[in-house]
Amino acid sequence: MAILEPVKVAGSTISKTTLHNQDFIQEKELKIGDTVVIQKAGDVIPEIVEVKKDKRTGEETEFSMPNTCPVCGAPAVREEGEAAIRCTGIECPAKLFRNLVHFASKEAMDIDGLGENIIQQLLDKELIKNIPDIYTLKFEDIASLKKNGKKFAQNLVDSINKSKENDLYKLITALGIRHVGSKASKLLARKYKNIDNLMNAEYDDLSMINDIGPIVANSIREFFLQDQTIDLIQKLKQAGVNTIAKEEENIDNRFEGKTFVLTGTLEDYTRGEASNIIEKFGGKTSSTVSKKTDYVLAGEEAGSKLTKAQNLGVTIINEEQFKQMISL
Ligand SMILES: [Zn+2]
Known part of the structure; x- marks a missing residue:
């Protein structure tokens, strides 16, 4: 960050701007003490656009x-x-x-109540020294962080316990392996099913996964080879944190994007049952026929909806055809 003499820009006082990284500083040939032009766009962090070299004093x-x-x-x-x-x-x-902040964050272990402020306090009071310590925190210790902290402590203990049941991909995300975000974590959880398989996965096997590639595969290998990681996983297991992928339901979305209208009486299904089946396959049901309707499922004594479907040229199916569409 650059620390600036405070200046008003678009109604707010700016005293800091991002400098991104060393390359940015070199590219702008920025020196300490320079006069700069800054810009601020919307909620974006203010940025340096130009160095006024003619204002330099030496x-x-x-x-x-x-x-x-x-x-x-450390280096x-x-x-x-x-x-x-x-x-x-x-x-x-x-x-x-x-x-710790990353571990507890929403996309990772999602421990509600364990934000930056509380984590800092826990560290300052040496109530936690590492990630697994989260799982041995005592109610009284948490309650001591706040005035009338009992309710807060109970909620936090509950969300810590709840996080033990998280699916494997959330734990993988939480480990903070470089280059491995929640998307890659899902791919890894799906392929390796449990943390031990992932820990033992070979580079060649990892790099074969679509969207993983050599850099990420390397990063994963390196991470799991560290003694610290092995110790961390061991302690999380001891604490009762789930390390196994939950069974994925086989999702069949054959009716995705399709809208059905039901009319008349079906022999084998109530309207509710038929709607549930359509929704289970990713489709929708509507009560009115329009040009956007994909199918009208017409039972006995179908009325005006059937007529409307005929007029609009919407595909009309009977119960027998519907059964064929939902058969495996
Ligand atoms: Zn350091």
Whole structure:
């Protein structure tokens, strides 16, 4: 980030802008002490568009990215092909904080009530030191974080316990493997069914999955080879966190995008039953016939809806035809 002398732009006072990464700073030839032109569009974070070099006094200094982590002091490394510089510290508190926030987030383990603020307090009071510690948090300790914190503590304990039942893909997302978001996690959960299979998956096997590819496959391999990861998974299992993919229902969407209108009396189904079958296959039912109707299912003593369907040229099916359409 760039820290600016506060300036009013479009009604708000701006004192910081994003600098993205080192490449951006180099590209703009930005120095500490420079005068800059900034822009702010809507809710987007303000950005530097130009450096006013003619305003330079000679007092400006070059910025260089630190090569150690400002929080834990471990070497900070930029990997080839990446814009970001990362702390390599294994027990970096800043990384732990971010990992915890990610672990509890909605798309990951979805632990309602465990946001940044609470995580910071738990870390400060040393009530948690790592991810598995979430699962051994005590009610009294959580309650002590807030005034009249009993209700809050109960809700948080409930959502922590609930998260143990999460499907495998949410756990994979929560691990924060680089390049593995929720979409890739779903693919991995579907293929490997449980965490042990995924941990033991070979590079060749991983890279064969559509949408995974060599970089992601490498990242997954590296992650699961670390002692820390093995220990983490072991502790999560001990805590009772689910590590198995739930059975997927076989989804048959043969009626997707199709609208049915039911009319008259069917022999083997009530209207409700027939509607349920149509919806189960991804279709919709409507009570009025229009040009958008795909099928009119006409039983005995069908009335005006049948006539309307005939006039509009909508496909009319009888019960026998319907049975054929829903047979496997
Ligand atoms: Zn660090």
